[in-house]
Amino acid sequence: MSTLDLELLRSLVAIVGHESFGAAAVQLGRTQSAVTQQMQRLEEQIGHALFEKRGRQKRLTEHGERLLVYARQMLAMNDEALRHLQQGRLEGTLRIGAPHDVADTMLPPLLAEVVRTSPKLQLDIHVGRSPFLMESLKRGEIDMAISNRLDADLEGVMLRTSPTVWLCGAGYVHDPARPIPLIMADGPSIFRRLAQEALDAAGVAWLTRYTSSSLIGIRAALRAGLGVTARGVEQLDSGLRILGPMEGLPPLPELVYRLYVRNRVINPLTRQVFDQIRTRLHWTGNP
Structure with missing residues (x-):
């Protein structure tokens, strides 16, 4: 069985993210024809068309949508592995998200707890709307997220309830x-x-x-x-x-706010920080 080329997958994700072959080419530092050739190679490898014309634009086919899910997961795992191996044990970057509603209240003490247990950790903080943060978490674009949404597919720990x-x-x-x-x-x-x-x-x-x-x-x-x-x-x-x-x-x-961690965590640092937060939660329901 052949192996999917991560660079081809990265180009696919860029095209979808920018909604344009040309804009993706600029981001990737390639020509538009080179990106088009990459997609042709990817289509040959999987044996199905990835894009179809709808009006004046190209949209993903059903096979393209399915491959996009795998592409994002594979790239997230690849990038996380490189960050961990290059930065060393117990050092690295934790990407954590919080909705606007609690960015001033629940997030600061949580960040303080993370830094207290892992002082060498760099924090990449994402503040946005809860449903979009949860989508980013599932795509592997962030590592943890505070959310008031119940999601049985993700591992989480309760932080507090809020009226x-x-x-x-x-x-x-x-x-x-x-x-x-x-x-x-x-x-x-x-x-x-x-x-x-x-x-x-x-x-x-x-x-x-x-x-x-x-x-x-x-x-x-x-x-x-x-x-x-x-x-x-x-x-x-x-x-x-x-x-x-x-x-x-x-x-x-009342709404329950939880801290969720992304699935398929391969960076032991992310897992260690989450486990430390879970075991050290002594806020009686408040972060």
């Missing part, structure tokens, strides 16, 4: 006779789902007034008095206040 509350601006005027104007994250969001499910179950009318791709945008809309959002209590500050039963809003469930 979910209804937040609005300090000057927001609530009118119970009108539908609740919701301020929500666009795309996948556990807070969006919890808010809509709670309001529907309680028979409370609502409408989406404002959406944002970032927590900063949501907080700006709240401070502007545009509406209400469901969010972790960590977001409460002097410019915001909590709404509750007195305003006719239903209760919201």
